Amino acid sequence: MEGDRRAVVVGAGIAGLSCAVRLRGRGWSVRVLADTPVEQSTSHLAAAVWFPTRAGPRDKVLDWGRRTFDELAGQARAGVPGVVMRESLTLYRTEPEPQWWAGAVGPIRPARPDELPPGYPHGLRFAVPLVEMPVYLPWLAAEAQRRGITLERRRVTSPAEAGADADLVVNCSGLGARTLVGDMSVTPVRGQIVRVANPGLTLSVRDENHPAGRAYVHPREHDCILGGTLEEGVWDPTPDPVVAAAIVRRCVDIVPALRGAEVLEHVAGLRPARPEVRLEAEPATAGCPRVIHDYGHGGSGITLSWGCADDVAALAGPP
Secondary structure, X not given: OOOOOEEEEEOOOHHHHHHHXXXXXXXXXXXXXXXXXXXXXXXXXXXXXXXXXXXXXHHHHHHHHHXXXXXXXXXXXXXXXXXXXEEEEXXXXXXXXXXXXXXXXXXXXXXXXHHOOOOOOEEEEEEEEEEOHHHHHHHHHHHHHHOOOEEEEOOOOOHHHHOOOOOEEEEOXXXXXXXXXXXOOOEEEEEEEEEEEOOOOOOEEXXXXXXXXXXXXXXXXXEEEEEOOOEEOOOOOOOOHHHHXXXXXXXXXXXXXXXXXXXXXXXXXXXXXXXXXXXXXXXXXXXEOEEEEEXXXXXXXXXXXXXXXXXXXXXXXXX
């Protein structure tokens, strides 16, 4: 609208779209620039169950995660497509210490013996948001456009180029920050998953310390996501059939009902990781408007998205 201050968001994954929605809610005129369609973003591939993974610093992750939990729980209650509250079970071979992320979720209780698979003496039960990204992300893009946000397919090489006709640039470029702003501390953490037919499961189950590697099973409406890997510094997104078979084996360990489930797809994606999430503002210069950075979420892009977007909007201020 005429007279609005103009913001440009670089990146159309969950970070970029959530920031765009929050900025628009504060009255900014917003364009989102991305060089790939929403359905080709890293976010689109995510298993997308709320759980902090490979992101820091811990105190900020807890705060961002708590606020995102509350937002997604509210969306689930409102019937937003692709968002549900999912009963979850985290497994342990030894009695677990208090979990640092517990303050961000609702009630947590010890699992009963009859709720545990063979070989596991301990577990925790709680409910967290599960987001089916192939449903939710297109909905969020459409919701952004309904609110007057423009989505544009365009590759940019610098914040100055992105903000040539804007008052603010929000950098949600993920791995692209390596070239966009020269941040070589951003590295890929390759995640491989297997998508199988859902044999009737409704409980998410995970063992972060399985002897053969991380194991998690997240049931969605018509399928289950089995994972997964955290391969630091690996750039190849090609699924490895040996890794896939190992994922299935350890997921059957924690959810025996998956034995024989039909494999629908093998998927691998590159999470944009960094020693710490970068969420900070830089002042305008002679050739570039003010820039707010929001990237480096590792395996916690969905888990931190709306909390980070709140902080981006607060840094942006009123238009």
